[in-house]
Amino acid sequence: MRAVRLLVWLAGSALCVGMARAVGPVDQPDLIKHRAIVYFATAFVGLTIGVLVWERRPDSRTGLLLTALPFVEVLSQARWIFWNHALPVTIGFASMSLYAPVFAHLILSYPTGRLTTRLDRVFVAVVYAYATTSALLFLLFFDTRAPHDRYEIECWDCALPLTHVAWRDVHRASHVLDLTLLVVAPAFIGLLIRKLLRATPGGRRIELPLSIAAFAAVAQLLAHFALNGSPDSPWTDTPWFWISIVVSLAVPLSLGVGLFFGRRARSAVADLVVELQRTPPGHVQEALARTLGDPSLELALWLPDQASYVDSRGAKVELPAAGPHRAVTVLGSSDSPVAALLHDPALLERPGLLEAAAAAARLALENERLQAELRAQLSELRASRARIVQAGDDERRRLERNLHDGAQQRLLSLGLALQLARAELGAEANGASSLLVEAEDELRAALDELRELARGIHPAILTDQGLGAAVRSLAERSSVPVRIVSLPGERLDESTEAASYFLVSESLANCAKYAHASTVRVSIARRNGNAVVDIDDNGVGGADATRGSGLRGLSDRVQALDGTFLLESPVGGGTHVHAEIPCAS
Amino acid sequence: MATRALIVDDHPSFRRFARKLLESAGCEVVGDAADGAAAIAAVRELGPDLVLLDVLLPDMTGFDVAEEIAAGGNRPLIVLTSSRTASDFGSLLRTDHAKTFISKRDLTLAALAALASEAA
Numbered sequence: 001m002r003a004v005r006l007l008v009w010l011a012g013s014a015l016c017v018g019m020a021r022a023v024g025p026v027d028q029p030d031l032i033k034h035r036a037i038v039y040f041a042t043a044f045v046g047l048t049i050g051v052l053v054w055e056r057r058p059d060s061r062t063g064l065l066l067t068a069l070p071f072v073e074v075l076s077q078a079r080w081i082f083w084n085h086a087l088p089v090t091i092g093f094a095s096m097s098l099y100a101p102v103f104a105h106l107i108l109s110y111p112t113g114r115l116t117t118r119l120d121r122v123f124v125a126v127v128y129a130y131a132t133t134s135a136l137l138f139l140l141f142f143d144t145r146a147p148h149d150r151y152e153i154e155c156w157d158c159a160l161p162l163t164h165v166a167w168r169d170v171h172r173a174s175h176v177l178d179l180t181l182l183v184v185a186p187a188f189i190g191l192l193i194r195k196l197l198r199a200t201p202g203g204r205r206i207e208l209p210l211s212i213a214a215f216a217a218v219a220q221l222l223a224h225f226a227l228n229g230s231p232d233s234p235w236t237d238t239p240w241f242w243i244s245i246v247v248s249l250a251v252p253l254s255l256g257v258g259l260f261f262g263r264r265a266r267s268a269v270a271d272l273v274v275e276l277q278r279t280p281p282g283h284v285q286e287a288l289a290r291t292l293g294d295p296s297l298e299l300a301l302w303l304p305d306q307a308s309y310v311d312s313r314g315a316k317v318e319l320p321a322a323g324p325h326r327a328v329t330v331l332g333s334s335d336s337p338v339a340a341l342l343h344d345p346a347l348l349e350r351p352g353l354l355e356a357a358a359a360a361a362r363l364a365l366e367n368e369r370l371q372a373e374l375r376a377q378l379s380e381l382r383a384s385r386a387r388i389v390q391a392g393d394d395e396r397r398r399l400e401r402n403l404h405d406g407a408q409q410r411l412l413s414l415g416l417a418l419q420l421a422r423a424e425l426g427a428e429a430n431g432a433s434s435l436l437v438e439a440e441d442e443l444r445a446a447l448d449e450l451r452e453l454a455r456g457i458h459p460a461i462l463t464d465q466g467l468g469a470a471v472r473s474l475a476e477r478s479s480v481p482v483r484i485v486s487l488p489g490e491r492l493d494e495s496t497e498a499a500s501y502f503l504v505s506e507s508l509a510n511c512a513k514y515a516h517a518s519t520v521r522v523s524i525a526r527r528n529g530n531a532v533v534d535i536d537d538n539g540v541g542g543a544d545a546t547r548g549s550g551l552r553g554l555s556d557r558v559q560a561l562d563g564t565f566l567l568e569s570p571v572g573g574g575t576h577v578h579a580e581i582p583c584a585s
Numbered sequence: 586m587a588t589r590a591l592i593v594d595d596h597p598s599f600r601r602f603a604r605k606l607l608e609s610a611g612c613e614v615v616g617d618a619a620d621g622a623a624a625i626a627a628v629r630e631l632g633p634d635l636v637l638l639d640v641l642l643p644d645m646t647g648f649d650v651a652e653e654i655a656a657g658g659n660r661p662l663i664v665l666t667s668s669r670t671a672s673d674f675g676s677l678l679r680t681d682h683a684k685t686f687i688s689k690r691d692l693t694l695a696a697l698a699a700l701a702s703e704a705a
Contacts, residue, residue, distance in 0.1 A: 404668060412599065412668055413596070413602050415689075416605075419694055420605050448690075459673070
C-alpha cells in the first residue's frame with residue numbers, strides 16, 4: 001500500500017510539474033505563466049498533504065479523498081493547456097465537474113472517512129450524479145469550434161473530446177446545472193452545521209479547522225457566482241485568483257493542522273509521564289482526561305479477583321456498549337485487561353495518542369488498580385462486618401424469643417401447678433405444703449434468672465418499643481442513679497439501636513461494678529445522620545477498653561457499623577464513653 | 586353468682602392451669618381464646634366479668650385487644666398478664682382500658698381471688 005501511495009504521489013507531482021511546464025511554451029501572457037506555477041504548486045502542496053494523511057490513516061478514506069482533490073483540479077486544466085490533443089481534452093472535461101462531489105464527500109465524511117448519516121449519503125450521491133451529468137453533457141455534445149459566448153474562446157484547431165457525438169448547444173443546460181449549485185451549496189452548509197452540532201465536543205474540536213476552510217471555499221464559490229455569474233474564477237482576474245488559491249490551500253492545510261495537533265498531543269503525553277509522578281493515587285483519571293483533552297473520560301480498573309471493573313473508589317462499573325457518544329478502549333491484553341477507558345469516540349480518531357497515553361500511565365494505573373482493589377476489599381470487609389453484627393443481633397433476638405416462648409412458659413405453668421397443688425393439699429399437709437412453698441420460691445428465682453438471661457441476650461423492649469424505652473428501662477434498673485439528658489423519640493435502624501443499647505447497658509454495668517460513681521449521665525441524640533451516644537459518670541475512672549472483652553466488643557460492634565468509639569477514663573476523672581453510629585432511618 | 590372469667594393466651598398449658606387457678610379462686614371460667622380475634626369474639630358472645638389477657642398474642646397485642654373490647658359494648662374487668670415484667674413494656678403499659686398488669690410470675694391465688702371479687 002505504501003508503494004501505491006508513493007506511486008500516486010510521484011505521478012501527481014510529475015503531473016503538476018509537467019502541466020506547469022506545458023503552460024510555458026503556450027502562447028500566453030507571462031501573467032498566466034506565473035500564475036500557472038502558483039496554481040500547480042498549490043495543487044502539489046494539497047497532493048503532498050493528502051498522501052501524508054493517507055499514509056498516517058490508511059484505513060480512513062479521508063487521505064484518499066484529499067489526494068483525489070488536487071488530481072481532479074490539475075486534470076481539469078488539461079482541456080485548455082493541451083487544447084489540440086483529444087485525450088487531454090477528454091480527461092479535462094471528464095474531471096472538470098468532479099471537484100464539487102469529491103470536496104463534499106471529503107468534508108462531510110471527515111474525520112472517519114465514512115458518511116455517517118443517511119442524509120449525508122443521499123446528498124453526496126446527488127452531487128456525484130450532478131457532476132456526472134454535467135461531464136457527460138460536455139463529453140458528448142460540446143464542440144470548442146462552435147461559437148459559444150461564454151464557456152471557451154472560439155477555437156478552430158481545438159481537439160474534440162474522444163467521446164464527442166454531435167454538437168448540441170449545452171450552454172443553457174450547463175447554466176441550469178450551475179444554478180443548481182446555488183441550491184446545493186447552502187444545503188451543503190446546512191449539512192456541515194448539522195454535523196458540527198451533532199459531534200461530541202472532542203470531535204467538534206477536530207472537525208472545526210476543516211469546516212471553517214470548507215465554509216470559506218463555499219463562500220468564495222457563491223460570491224464569485226453572485227458577482228460574475230460563473231462559479232469558476234479565471235486566472236486573469238487578480239483578486240479572485242488569489243482568493244481561490246488561499247481557499248484551495250486552506251483545505252489541506254487545515255487537515256495538516258490536525259496532524260500538527262496530533263504531534264502536540266504526543267508532547268502532552270510526555271508531560272503526562274512527568275505529571276503522573278506527582279499524581280496522588282485516585283487521580284490518574286483526571287490526569288488522563290487532561291492529557292487526552294476529554295473531560296468526560298472515565299477510568300475503570302480491572303480487578304481479576306472480582307472479574308469486574310471498578311472505579312478509583314472501588315465501586316463496580318459496568319462498561320457501556322460503544323455508541324455514537326461513548327467509546328470504550330480496553331488497555332492491556334484482552335484476556336488480562338489492566339483498565340478500560342470510557343471516553344469521547346472522537347479520541348478514536350487519534351488511536352496512537354490513546355495508546356501512548358495508556359502506555360505512559362501504565363505504572364500509575366497498576367498502582368491505581370491495587371489501590372482500588374484494596375478499597376473494594378475494604379468496603380467488602382466493612383459490609384461483611386456489618387452483616388455479621390446484623391446476623392448476631394437477629395440470632396440474639398431469635399434466642400430471646402425462643403426462651404420466652406419455650407422454657408419460660410413451661411416454668412410459669414409449673415409455678416401455677418405448684419400453687420394449685422398447694423391449694424389442693426389444704427392446711428392438713430403442713431410438711432408437704434412448706435416444701436411446695438420452697439419449690440415455688442426456687443422456681444421464681446429460676447424464672448428471674450432466666451428473664452435476666454433473656455434480657456441480656458436481647459431485650460424484648462428494644463425490639464418492641466425501641467431505644468428510648470429500652471434505655472429508660474435500663475436506667476430504672478440501674479443501681480447507680482441515671483440522669484437521662486436526651487433520647488431519640490423515633491425508631492432508628494435495628495443495628496444502630498442494638499449497638500447504642502448495649503453501649504449504654506455495658507457502660508452502666510461497668511459503672512456499677514468499678515466506678516464508685518454517684519451519678520451517671522446518658523445522652524443519645526441524632527446529629528448529622530449519626531446516633532451520638534454519650535455516657536459520663538463521676539466515678540474513679542481508669543477504665544481501659546483494651547482490657548476486658550465488654551467494652552472491646554462494643555468498640556468492635558460500633559466500628560463494624562462504620563461508627564467511631566471513644567473511651568476517656570483518666571484516673572480520678574470519671575469515665576466518658578462517646579460513640580457515633582451512622583443511622584439510616 | 587360466681588365471677589364469669591375468660592382466659593386469653595396462646596399457650597395451652599398456661600390456659601389449662603390458669604383455668605384451674607381461677608376456678609380455685611371462685612370464678613366460673615366461661616371460655617378461653619388462643620388469639621386476639623378469638624378473644625374479641627368470645628367477649629362479645631359470652632359477656633364475661635373478668636378477662637385474663639396475655640400481652641403477646643400471635644395476631645395482635647393484648648393492648649390492642651383491650652382497646653377493641655372497650656370499644657364494644659361489654660365492660661369486663663381486664664387483667665393484662667405476661668411472662669415479661671412491667672419494665673419490659675415501659676410506656677406501653679399505660680393503657681386506659683385495662684384494670685391492671687400482673688406478671689405471670691406473680692399470678693397467685695390470692696391476687697386472682699381479690700380481682701374476682703372486684704369483677705363480680
